[in-house]
């Protein structure tokens with residue numbers, strides 16, 4: 063019985079993976095309120111920068127991409143069983159390097175045991191570590207600032 067239940071459950075999860083993951087990665091590409099060489103999945107409530115800059119910024123984008131990731135991005139990639147780097151490449155058709163800031167790392171550390179997998183993934187040596195100079199560990203402002211600067 064346990065076996066019979068496993069099959070369908072897995073199939074359903076796979077489906078969720080594909081649509082959800084593709085959507086989130088596409089959003090990253092199609093919704094660049096900013097972005098130069100650095101890209102990021104932003105929280106939805108961030109105020110939009112002038113849309114006139116949309117294409118201007120986009121044309122400057124080119125591989126290899128450096129992708130700023132936040133805490134949730136890592137967590138969702140785990141939930142959807144996606145390899146961060148590989149999924150990025152599948153989506154953007156180019157070499158991608160996930161970038162983890164100090165504060166994102168700190169956020170993951172603060173989340174504790176439940177997110178230890180995320181922390182381990184974030185410590186992957188293939189990922190680029192970006193040092194932070196700001197106070198505290200609130201990552202959202204930090205990421206927005208980095209993107210704006212670029």
Ligand SMILES: [Zn+2]
Pocket residue numbers: 163164165166194195196200201204205
């Ligand atoms: Zn930071």
